[in-house]
Amino acid sequence: MAPSSPSTPSSPGGRALKTYGTAATAAAVLAVALTVVLHPHPDAPDTDGRPAPPQPEVRVGARSQEPHAPGRTGPVDPDAPVTVTLNGQGHLTDVTLQDDAGHRVAGRLDPAARVWRSTHVLRAATHYIAEVRTDPQPRSTPHRTEFTTSRARSxxxxxxxxxxxxxxxxxxxxxxxxxxxxxxxxxxxxxxxxxxxxxxxxxxxxxxxxxxxxxxxxxxxxxxxxxxxxxxxxxxxxxxxxxxxxxxxxxxxxxxxxxxxxxxxxxxxxxGPRVEAVIDVSAHRMSVLRDGTTLRVIPVTTGKEGYRTRAGVKVVLDKQAVLRMRSTTIGIPSDTDEAYDLPVRHAIRLTRSGEYLHAAPWAASSFGRRDVSHGCVGMSDEDAAWLFLILGEGDITRTVHTRGQEMTPFSNGVGDWNMPWAEWAKGSALNGRSAVRPAEQHLRPSAS
CATH class of the missing domain: 2.60.40.3710 (Immunoglobulin-like)
Structure with missing residues (x-):
């Protein structure tokens, strides 16, 4: 709860009272029994019939107890309001209520500068210090009291x-x-x-x-x-x-x-370094770059008709040295011509639905020439082993010149970078709007 800039409403007589506001509105609060009365300094002179010196009273909650001496008290309800009331002569000139981390609690002063009320609830299980200054000020230091809130009941x-x-x-x-x-x-x-x-x-x-x-x-x-x-x-x-x-x-x-x-x-x-694999589907090749320098150009095969490799940016999710790929995981029955059940080496996962970069020695005649996979990017054992060492979690792949569908931002892995920045920013609650979507169906890992 970060404080906003101080405001300085005028008290009677032109005095300035410092209060601290926040953007939060006042919350509904529960009553709690705690009253702490700050007594005047023991060295304060006798009034001898003069008006009583100012005595700020700090309350947490609506009910009062017997007055306590200044200092730490028992835990109080964090949902209760805090009220500072001035008894005796004078006016409140400065009320500061903050926790040990320096988070200040917002409050408002009444027109007579005699009562200050918090406008935001307290934090749970937190120690607070209230410091109150008055005019007149009977001593050099502010009136001070401390209390600790209890653990949250919610x-x-x-x-x-x-x-x-x-x-x-x-x-x-x-x-x-x-x-x-x-x-x-x-x-x-x-x-x-x-x-x-x-x-x-x-x-x-x-x-x-x-x-x-x-x-x-x-x-x-x-x-x-x-x-x-x-x-x-x-x-x-x-x-x-x-x-x-x-x-x-x-x-x-x-x-x-x-x-x-x-x-x-x-x-x-x-x-780490900026590592990026750019898959050019129409050219049947993949360029691997590190910090803008091309390390290797690899002949590949990608998704054939009906199983086109998705377009756009896909972030590496994870990788496995050996992975069993089965056609049934992407809805291809085991008794059809498209069925497969293979151990695959050097598999780098790009989507939850089963797009990988991996070794595909059975398709060697197609590398750099045509697309024969079920959506994955296949290459030689040697190139796949090298790529497995280069790419890691969070690295970028980008598929271009493909007839495949655009990679979705959220439902099938990390496609967040495919969302235009202006649309992305609209999903922030701080910008006044937040994108709320129905829970998206979890897609099963699959293979090509």
């Missing part, structure tokens, strides 16, 4: 960031093991344990921070549906970059009446 929303790196990911305590390296086409993902309604998405999205060193092109999150976000820059990541995804400010934040956010494990990964 459900917890977990956010899982990807690509998953197993034991290479950061821990909540900040320790980080050796991180994995991905290609410059790698997409960052965020999977949510509960659906988030449209009105709460901008708040969640604003706290998911992505940084790259060296700097990447401007990027944004895109909501695929109510539980899935993808992040990409306008263009591919820089080569040999350090990518960090953090959500430190989300812990304990309330998104809806029923959901608060659990601590989010941050993500960190690196990119």
């Amino acid at each position: 459900g917890l929303l977990t956010v899982t960031l990807g690509p998953s790196d197993g034991d290479t990911r950061s821990t909540p305590e900040g320790a980080t093991a050796t991180r994995r390296t991905h290609g410059v086409g790698q997409i960052v993902t965020a999977h949510l344990s509960h659906p988030v309604p449209p009105e709460s998405r901008a708040l969640l999205e604003s706290h998911l921070k992505v940084t790259a060193t060296p700097a990447a092109a401007p990027g944004t999150w895109h909501w695929l549906d109510s539980t899935t976000l993808h992040y990409r820059p306008r263009t591919y990541w820089p080569a040999r970059a350090d990518i960090r995804v953090t959500a430190d400010d989300l812990a304990g934040l309330r998104l809806t009446e029923q959901l608060r956010v659990a601590p989010v494990v941050p993500l960190r990964f690196s990119t």
Whole structure:
């Protein structure tokens, strides 16, 4: 919950009161029994019948208890409002309520500058400090009280960031093991344990921070549906970059009446050189480039009529040294002329439905000449073994001059880069719109 710029409404007599606002609106709150009264400094002089000195009273919730001495108190309900009331003479001039991480709670002052009320709920399981200044100010330091909120009674929303790196990911305590390296086409993902309604998405999205060193092109999150976000820059990541995804400010934040956010494990990964395989279907060849330099041109065969290789950008999903490919996984019956059941070497997967780059020695006479596969890109054993060492997860492949259908952005692997940037940006809740699509059918892995 990042603060916005301070505002300074005038109090009676022209005094300026500092308050801190946020873009969040006031939430419905529950009452809790806690009242903390800040007593005057013990060295304050006796009034001798004069008006009582200012005594700010800090309440969390609607009900009062016996006054407590300043300092830490027992846990209070994070869904309750905070009220600061000035007893005695004077006016409130400065109310600051913030947690240990420096997140300030927004509030409003009444016209008489005697009562301040919070306009946003507190974070769960969080320690807060309230500092109140008045005019007159009976001592040099502000009135101060502290309290801690209890754990959330509502459900917890977990956010899982990807690509998953197993034991290479950061821990909540900040320790980080050796991180994995991905290609410059790698997409960052965020999977949510509960659906988030449209009105709460901008708040969640604003706290998911992505940084790259060296700097990447401007990027944004895109909501695929109510539980899935993808992040990409306008263009591919820089080569040999350090990518960090953090959500430190989300812990304990309330998104809806029923959901608060659990601590989010941050993500960190690196990119390697820019490796790209460009498959020119009409020329029956594949050019493999690293950082813009062509390393090898490979004769290939691609999808034949009825099984054309998909057009566009496809990001490498994973690879297997040996893979059994069966025609039944793509709907070809085993008792037809198109049936196959083969062990395939050096298989690099591009789609969930079964497009691979792989060795196809049975089609050697077709390399560089004609298309005979069921959608995959086939090549010699030697070329496939070499390519298997060059391409890795997140690297880019691009299929051009094909009569195949365009690779879809989300339903069949990582085709996110095929969506025009203007359309991608519309899927961000921070841009005022988010793309919400029905859950797309999971496609079975298959082969050619």
